[in-house]
Amino acid sequence: MNILIVNPNTTRSMTSTVEAAARSVASASTEITALTSKFGPVSIEGYFDEAFSVPGLIAAMKDVDHYDAAIIACFDDTGLDAARCHTESPVIGIGEAAFHMASLIAGQFSVVTTLRRSVPAIKHNLTKYGLSSRCSGVRASEIAVLDLERPGSDAQARISEEIEQAIHHDRAEAIVLGCAGMADFAEALSHKHGIPVLMIFTVVR
Amino acid sequence: MNILIVNPNTTRSMTSTVEAAARSVASASTEITALTSKFGPVSIEGYFDEAFSVPGLIAAMKDVDHYDAAIIACFDDTGLDAARCHTESPVIGIGEAAFHMASLIAGQFSVVTTLRRSVPAIKHNLTKYGLSSRCSGVRASEIAVLDLERPGSDAQARISEEIEQAIHHDRAEAIVLGCAGMADFAEALSHKHGIPVLMIFTVVR
Amino acid sequence: MNILIVNPNTTRSMTSTVEAAARSVASASTEITALTSKFGPVSIEGYFDEAFSVPGLIAAMKDVDHYDAAIIACFDDTGLDAARCHTESPVIGIGEAAFHMASLIAGQFSVVTTLRRSVPAIKHNLTKYGLSSRCSGVRASEIAVLDLERPGSDAQARISEEIEQAIHHDRAEAIVLGCAGMADFAEALSHKHGIPVLMIFTVVR
Amino acid sequence: MNILIVNPNTTRSMTSTVEAAARSVASASTEITALTSKFGPVSIEGYFDEAFSVPGLIAAMKDVDHYDAAIIACFDDTGLDAARCHTESPVIGIGEAAFHMASLIAGQFSVVTTLRRSVPAIKHNLTKYGLSSRCSGVRASEIAVLDLERPGSDAQARISEEIEQAIHHDRAEAIVLGCAGMADFAEALSHKHGIPVLMIFTVVR
Amino acid sequence: MNILIVNPNTTRSMTSTVEAAARSVASASTEITALTSKFGPVSIEGYFDEAFSVPGLIAAMKDVDHYDAAIIACFDDTGLDAARCHTESPVIGIGEAAFHMASLIAGQFSVVTTLRRSVPAIKHNLTKYGLSSRCSGVRASEIAVLDLERPGSDAQARISEEIEQAIHHDRAEAIVLGCAGMADFAEALSHKHGIPVLMIFTVVR
Amino acid sequence: MNILIVNPNTTRSMTSTVEAAARSVASASTEITALTSKFGPVSIEGYFDEAFSVPGLIAAMKDVDHYDAAIIACFDDTGLDAARCHTESPVIGIGEAAFHMASLIAGQFSVVTTLRRSVPAIKHNLTKYGLSSRCSGVRASEIAVLDLERPGSDAQARISEEIEQAIHHDRAEAIVLGCAGMADFAEALSHKHGIPVLMIFTVVR
Secondary structure, eight states, rough: EEEEEEESSHHHHHHHHHHHHHHHHOOTTTTEEEESSSSSOSSOOOOOHHHHHHHHHHHHHGGGGGEEEEEOOOOOOTTTTHHHHSSSSSSSHHHHHHHHHHHHHHHEEEESOOOGGHHHHHHHHHHHOGGGGGGEEEEEOOGGGGSSSSTTTOOOHHHHHHHHHIIIIISSSSEOOOOOGGGGGGHHHHHHSSSSSTTTTTOOO | EEEEEEEESSHHHHHHHHHHHHHHOOTTTTTEEEEEESSSSSSSSHHHHHHHHHHHHHHHHTGGGGEEEEOOOOOOTTHHEEEEEEEEOOOEHHHHHHHHHHHHSOOOOEEEEESSSGHHHHHHHHHHTGGGGGGEEEEOOOOOOOGGGGOOOOOHHHHHHHHHHIIIIIIIIIEEEEEEGGGHHHHHHHHHSSEEEEOOSSSOO | OEEEEEEESSSSSHHHHHHHHHHHSTTOEEEEEEEESSSSSSSOOOOOOOOOOHHHHHTTTTGGGSSSSSEOOTTTTHHHHHHHOOOOSSSSEHHHHHHHHHHHHHOOOOESSSOOGGHHHHHHHHHHHOOGGGGEEEEEOOOOOGGGGGGTTTTTHHHHHHHHIIIIIIIOEEEEEEEEGGGGGGHHHHHSSSSOOOTSSHHHH | EEEEEEEEOOOOHHHHHHHHHHHHHHOOOOOOEEEESSSOOSOOHHHHHHHHHEEEEHHHHHTTGGGSEEEOOOOOOTHHHHHHHHSSSSSEEHHHHHHHHHHHHOOOOEEEEEGGGGGHHHHHHHHHOOOGGEEEEEEEOOOGGGGGGGGTHHHHHHHHHHHIIIIIIOOOOOEEEEEEGGGGGGHHHHHHHHSOOOOOOOOOO | OEEEEEEEOOOOHHHHHHHHHHHHOOOOTTTEEEEEOOSSSSSSOOOHHHHHHHHHHHTTTTTGGSSEEEOOOOTTOTHHHHHHOOOOEEEEEHHHHHHHHHHHSSSEEEESSOOOHHHHHHHHHHHHHHGGEEEEEEEEEEOOOOGGGSTTTTTHHHHHHHHHHHHHHHSSEEEOOOOOOGGGGHHHHHHSSSSSSETTOOOOO | OEEEEEEESHHHHHHHHHHHHHHHHOOOEEEEEEEOOSOOOOOOOOOHHHHHHHHHHHHTTTEEEESEEEEOOTTTTTOOOOOHHHSOOOOOEHHHHHHHHHHHHOOEEEEEEGGGGHHHHHHHHHHHTGGGGEEEEEOOOOOGGGSSTTTTTOOOHHHHHHHHIIIIOOOOSSEEEGGGGGGGGGGHHHHSSSOEEETSSSSOO
16 A cells, blocks of 8 residues: 655654554554645644645645555645545545544544644534544644744643543543644553553554 | 725626625615635635635735725635734625525525535535534536536526425525625515525625 | 514613613614513513413514514513514514624623523523524623612623633633623623623624 | 412413313322513513513512422413412423423424514523423414414414424424413324424323 | 343442442333453453453343343443344443433533542543543542442542532533442432532432 | 454355455455354344344454454444454444544545445444434445345345435435445456445545
């Protein structure tokens, strides 16, 4: 199988993080191609950034029909509806996929994302997908997307605090990490908190 | 009061139709400026067109802060969330406004729009706004946006047929016309069918 | 345009407050007539008062057909369904209208009303109108309607405290004042809290 | 036990029908007192009649505290909220009670009522009570309340036709008769259609 | 009338508690037969116990057709759907019946049950019955079913604490006791807290 | 990866159909073990059969902890909650998984199942999972489970007719086959109708 992953922001290091996470869970026979959008915002936080990254996303998907499926590597599922109008191949958003996966392993899950301004778009997606009744809360860690990668950042610690709150206040049985840039925190946080902490590129144990 | 209307597609004749409709209901002291997007799709039918018209819409709104409010003249409320991130002024979508107005004058209303491919986006907006319980149906007349203006088009007759169905099958008490290009049909159809047929630029009698 | 406002309680000073608020936002060409119900409760707080004020309301609306539209100046939308059966003219409740207006300018809004016993009727209206998903909370300030006008009352301070709670706990982006008698607090509270605090007779800036 | 039944319209023959139905299902030790409202509409069809019958209803309930419970014998549950504010005794509406009873014996039920103009109030009550997901349809037989008692009326036949539709189109597993005046049709219709046809004063077999 | 009560767990003392409670509210002419399941779990706390008690429940109901109705005396309504497939007689679950009864006497009610692991099944039932909008909270007292009967247990005190929370935090207007084994606490708790505390075998005053 | 599939009915030929379907989509490195329940109903159609197959299902899962995950091969997700209480390993129901998968590739999907008596359980599951808003209809083909395998059966033709209805009346964009025994019809029906027809053991193209 041949999968195209497109990062709709223009930050290549984030594409690399996602690509590595995807490879680590793919079976041997799956080929993964990861592309970065060539124009548009460097990170996507809220509706404004989303709107401006769709044309770059669609441009990056120009050869999508050569693949068995495409994955949009932005937790807001930026441009998902537009991309689906652009190709007959299945297109999956990582937010949408994570919500469905969490629903299969937990009665209710909470989301921990970056900035508060991303929360309405995530809640709105949950309603659209039909899964808001499964979500026990959407929490902001107040870390900007690009700070997730900054050396010396306390990002993981702050995300961990929100997970703690989600377990005790929301009674969450699983956590969905609400940003593609958090892909490499999942395993450690899952281990630390004793419940599944997931993105679609993580193995749930 | 000073209102900016932006047509997010690039078809100037549609801007003129909307502008005339707006002036006909505005009070004497209200100034209306109507602008047309300079790049992007010539009409907006479904998610793909929507995505590609937002950058042109935002560009056309560059002086929005000089106005008391802005109106996006596309029934899909294209770019509404992004535009609201762009300015402190109130921004209103004509779809959203029409749904709220219809809710004030009718127990339930049906929508008659252009092509079937626009239906999911409209239904999704109704859910997002909280008003799907007020909507008794979203019907497609299967007339393309640009055919609404074509001389000799049977557009009005086909819309009228769908209104008939909406009244008898959906038990609609009001009709919302689901495309800015239908603005000048509202009065005649309202008269013909004996229930309010409205857009936000029509006087409901 | 010719608008009839009816206060369904028998307290004339409250009619005057509402009338002044309405005139301050109406355009020059709009004529406003404000009438007070001649029999029934002096204030409307909960279902019992509501039921007993409808006959007086309908009596006060006996000439409603001479007007372009009527407004029922009670936040509970007392008698709205009955009034709509009584006339072909549009009849608008100030509660209903405020909920729709707040939905156009905010992702979610909270309501601050008078006594706790009014809360169920307001929540029930939100459900009926389809807008409960847009409302982040209905809060009681525990001030009786008639105390809103009492000289030396701390009404505004207590309403302000609830607004503070609504902003921080509910994450409200706008506040709807839940009693016609609060009409003249809106502007000051909006200024103080930095988010729109509204009734239908206020200009949102 | 000592139960007060109040008919909120002024038609005594309807009170008698309801009283007989109630006695036929009450246990030997239950005393039933049935009163008729002394002023207000002769029948209640829609919101306008409802509003004008509440004062008469409350007047008729002046001794409600001498009873163990009160029943409002109007399917619209006219004045139920107001009556509950008036007394500490339990007050039950026959519409509400029938919806709950039907939910205990059927996966989904349909309602067959009198005129179309009563439908919105019934649907609205179902939403308020939380039971709309249990209701497969609200159907109007287009028989006025007072025609239910008219000798030679084809009322039962027309109700029967709607029950037939409800079984085949709505897949209703039980029928709720939507008017107190239909109390004495329940047994025959239940027998004829082979599914429970009920009001709260009928024995479901 | 002839009613069969079946306790789907194998603990006879619990059947006796329920039987006594049922008799205390039944009219003189009602005969009550209470049976205990002969095989399966000794108490039912969560989905696993539920699944294993259904065969014993159905076996205990082998003569159900000799009765006018059957009651399943487990708050989770264990095996209710299966029992309804087994007989034409009405079968009522005590959880379901209590939710409907509470809805008739209170705008919103909270449930106080035994262990946290029973909460999801109760919430799920509320959704299925359509009544989640009427429920203001499901609270666990963290007392195991069999400890309810243990001499010297502080069960009633801990349930009382949760009722206190439900009144103040959930704004519950009535409490539903979420385990058949709590049947004999209802009257005292209702008296203590001043709001109805109920199961279907209690008289609400 | 090591996956356990358990058929909760006792019909071995159905286990073989499911096992073959599963192997055809599994990657080379995935080991599949398929077991048949040793006691309980021969097929599962509705709530009664479900209840009696759970003990056999749990017995068949006695070694579940040796596997990476378990799949319950019954479209009703029989015993899913109980099985999840029985093990720490992920347990997936094929109904639940198919609903989530269909949601990822279609705006709305319809289900085509066997007998009408299975419909309520399927609708109830959709509500529980949160996905009823994604489902455009649950249709019965009126073919009993065991007739699916009978030589000369017109099962596929009758399912195909319902798919036709689902496409035209429900506007379904994908079809979920509502019985494990239909596993080998998926590819042909998908090809014939031109939209995805799926179970979790089919490759969607």
